[in-house]
Amino acid sequence: MxxxxxxxxxxxxxxxxxxxxxxxxxxxxxxxxxxxxxxxxxxxxxxxxxxxxxxxxxxxxxxxEQWYEVLIILTIMTLIAGSAAKNRVKRTYKGLLVDTLIAVSTSAVLVTVIAISLILQVQPWYTPQFIIPILGLILGNSLTAISLTSNQLIENLHGQQGRIEMMLSLSAKPFEAVHEQIRAAIINGMTPTLNSMLVVGIVSLPGMMTGQILAGADPTQAVRYQIVTMFLICVSSTLGCTISALLIYRRFFNKKQQFVLP
Incomplete structure (x- = not known):
């Protein structure tokens, strides 16, 4: 050989x-x-x-290669990811599991569909060799980003209740009153992904790329796959963090737009 x-x-x-x-x-x-x-x-x-x-x-x-079996695996993976994201949040509230599941599933499924149908153009779409590893990569990174965002945002909303209520009393709209907390939480959730993108290929060789090279794949193809996955992870993490932050923010205001602790 x-x-x-x-x-x-x-x-x-x-x-x-x-x-x-x-x-x-x-x-x-x-x-x-x-x-x-x-x-x-x-x-x-x-x-x-x-x-x-x-x-x-x-x-x-x-x-x-049965589509319904692949779909069952994908569903289980998504549910576990949403539950894991919720369990990493220290200060919880009723409905947090639903919020994390929505954030994880929406961001991960949307990006996976784009990857499978538009970028890789896999036929059929349920080919397990492609869709399961891609969704797994995206879910693993998304749940980390979402849990970091959720954890910091909830802590900030509890810790800065007085400041938020003061801004509301000065005629600020609910989103304006908590915009800084949302911004800081999303940045915190995105930091690990951004740090990885900044040093990838220089300081570290990601797991997917390393695995392909060790398995005998062409290094140039391994690099291309890694570039694609890094961008997919970045987009999914950003969407997940944003959706999670917006869902959590809505939990802290009632129908009268008053700040409440859920």
């Missing part, structure tokens, strides 16, 4: 060797009294179990 087409196949022994490296992390936790031993062990076990389980499911889905 030529080196140009070299593809390294990982064995269970390789996985076991990589897993043994976690011992280093456990030693650091023990030496510095970080009290993370239990969390690290659980996280490592869940990583192996969850990825192995999803690997079996994906292999089965890829072999069958």
């Amino acid at each position: 030529s080196t140009d087409n070299m593809q390294i196949v990982l064995t269970y022994a390789d996985i076991a060797l990589a897993s043994s490296l976690i011992i280093i992390v456990l030693l650091v936790s023990w030496f510095l009294h970080l009290r993370l031993t239990k969390t690290l062990v659980i996280a490592a076990l869940r990583t192996v179990i969850q990825l192995s389980f999803i690997g079996l499911i994906l292999a089965w889905i890829f072999a069958r």
Whole structure:
């Protein structure tokens, strides 16, 4: 086999060797009294179990290519992402789960449809090899951005209640009274994505690109795929943060446009 087409196949022994490296992390936790031993062990076990389980499911889905099975997987992924985004918010309110689900699903599904139908032009649209990984990438980054936005906005609205009510008393409209809080929250949610875009290819090689290169793909094609995914993630995160912020903002005002804590 030529080196140009070299593809390294990982064995269970390789996985076991990589897993043994976690011992280093456990030693650091023990030496510095970080009290993370239990969390690290659980996280490592869940990583192996969850990825192995999803690997079996994906292999089965890829072999069958039935649109309704793919749709079920996509729906489950979206619901879990929305729930995860909600669980990362410290100060919750009734209806937060609905808001996060709307923000996650709307942004991720819209961008995924654009990617599949217009950019990649996948036929049929439910080809699992493409749509599942793309939605997974977008959901993973979107839920982080949305949770950061939601968390900061809710905290700011609670912490700056007096300032907001003062602006309302000075004839400011509800959106004007909370515009700075919304702006700061969206910026906070977008920061990880923007930071990644600023250093990608210089400081870091993203996971998707690295995986393709290790699998023997043409580096130029891997780069093109990564550029596309970075832009998709940026758009989805921006839409998700904006939708989430607007939904949360509406929860803090009643029909009389009075500021209330939900």
